[in-house]
Amino acid sequence: MSAFKRVQQWATFARTWHVFDCKWQDPYDSAQVIKKYLMGLHKPIYHPTNDCGDVVVCINSRDIALRGDEWRKRAYFHHTGYPGGASWTLAWELHNKDPTMIIRKAIYRSMKGNLQRRHTMERLFIFPGEDVPQDIMQNVTNQIRQLRLVPTRLDHIPEEEVQKYPKVMDYPQDYVLK
Amino acid sequence: MSVSKINMAALVRSSFGLFKNSILNTAIRSLSTSKPLNIKEIREHKEGTKLVVEAVSLPSPRKDLLVRADNIDLPSSNCEHESSVKEPCYMCALGLDVKHTDVLILSQFVRSDGCMLPRRITGLCRRQQKKIGKMVSMAQKAGLMINLTPAWCKKDPKKRKDYKKFNTYFDEKTIFWKRIPDQNDKWKR
Numbered sequence: 113m114s115a116f117k118r119v120q121q122w123a124t125f126a127r128t129w130h131v132f133d134c135k136w137q138d139p140y141d142s143a144q145v146i147k148k149y150l151m152g153l154h155k156p157i158y159h160p161t162n163d164c165g166d167v168v169v170c171i172n173s174r175d176i177a178l179r180g181d182e183w184r185k186r187a188y189f190h191h192t193g194y195p196g197g198a199s200w201t202l203a204w205e206l207h208n209k210d211p212t213m214i215i216r217k218a219i220y221r222s223m224k225g226n227l228q229r230r231h232t233m234e235r236l237f238i239f240p241g242e243d244v245p246q247d248i249m250q251n252v253t254n255q256i257r258q259l260r261l262v263p264t265r266l267d268h269i270p271e272e273e274v275q276k277y278p279k280v281m282d283y284p285q286d287y288v289l290k
Numbered sequence: 291m292s293v294s295k296i297n298m299a300a301l302v303r304s305s306f307g308l309f310k311n312s313i314l315n316t317a318i319r320s321l322s323t324s325k326p327l328n329i330k331e332i333r334e335h336k337e338g339t340k341l342v343v344e345a346v347s348l349p350s351p352r353k354d355l356l357v358r359a360d361n362i363d364l365p366s367s368n369c370e371h372e373s374s375v376k377e378p379c380y381m382c383a384l385g386l387d388v389k390h391t392d393v394l395i396l397s398q399f400v401r402s403d404g405c406m407l408p409r410r411i412t413g414l415c416r417r418q419q420k421k422i423g424k425m426v427s428m429a430q431k432a433g434l435m436i437n438l439t440p441a442w443c444k445k446d447p448k449k450r451k452d453y454k455k456f457n458t459y460f461d462e463k464t465i466f467w468k469r470i471p472d473q474n475d476k477w478k479r
């Protein structure tokens with residue numbers, strides 16, 4: 113085997129580390145993307161018995177965004193196994209308790225429930241904020257593109273830019289500004 | 291006796307209403323003495339011994355920045371526009387795809403306390419007024435226009451209560467839906 117072929121073999125089967133910024137991202141939509149990187153579905157060499165999945169580091173999981181009224185409508189079910197042990201936790205209550213749990217459960221549920229799933233989940237790191245340990249961050253070589261644009265708050269735009277922005281609405285002649 | 295009493299009360303009430311109108315009516319309040327309140331401005335100057343107070347209506351501060359469909363060349367300019375068809379309002383004519391995150395556009399339709407302006411002031415058609423109004427409330431719920439809120443409002447969205455402190459985004463497609471389907475309904479039989 114030539115030296116080039118040997119390096120190509122290493123590069124093909126090496127694990128790549130990806131980072132994903134969850135700020136203002138829908139966890140259920142981004143789970144469909146993250147899952148592909150975790151399982152290695154984005155690689156041409158993918159096969160279910162081929163261990164080619166990558167590592168994904170999710171940051172800012174505290175700032176995920178849910179659509180509409182899902183924070184108070186979506187419930188997470190848990191049963192202790194004992195009679196009367198059922199409990200339903202709303203999404204915002206769960207996010208208060210553990211800000212990484214919603215994105216973790218979304219990715220876990222997006223994958224097929226086979227024996228491989230638990231091992232694939234071991235390759236997922238989730239951090240509620242931006243501070244990631246150095247030994248994890250030094251491996252990261254790729255960033256997964258965000259699905260939704262992070263919206264800009266009006267008070268973060270400079271005042272003169274707001275004033276200079278083209279106007280669509282004009283006040284009527286005798287309007288009293290409030 | 292009682293009848294005349296009622297008449298008296300009605301008279302008093304109606305005259306009070308007239309008095310209240312004379313103070314609070316927009317046409318008269320536009321002669322307000324505080325300067326930043328209005329497009330009309332109060333100017334005082336002396337001519338000899340007389341003090342002249344006059345109200346000058348000023349041009350709107352938005353006049354130079356105003357964008358209208360007939361001033362710009364839209365790619366799909368409807369030249370075969372029939373006269374029988376009602377003229378579209380300025381937002382329909384512009385044909386912008388406004389999202390609830392476009393706070394620079396939405397903040398133009400809003401008072402300084404973040405309240406949507408009524409249709410007689412915005413001059414929109416009913417559909418656009420409904421659409422813009424809903425998107426303003428979406429932006430407010432998402433905490434994107436917190437500098438345009440009442441004074442008693444907690445300005446930081448993260449300091450809100452319960453589910454309101456977390457980030458929320460909205461789907462503009464749901465604006466004209468009669469009923470937004472519940473996610474839990476798909477499990478029902």
Ligand SMILES: [Zn+2]
Binds near residue numbers: 379380415416417418
């Ligand atoms: Zn219209």
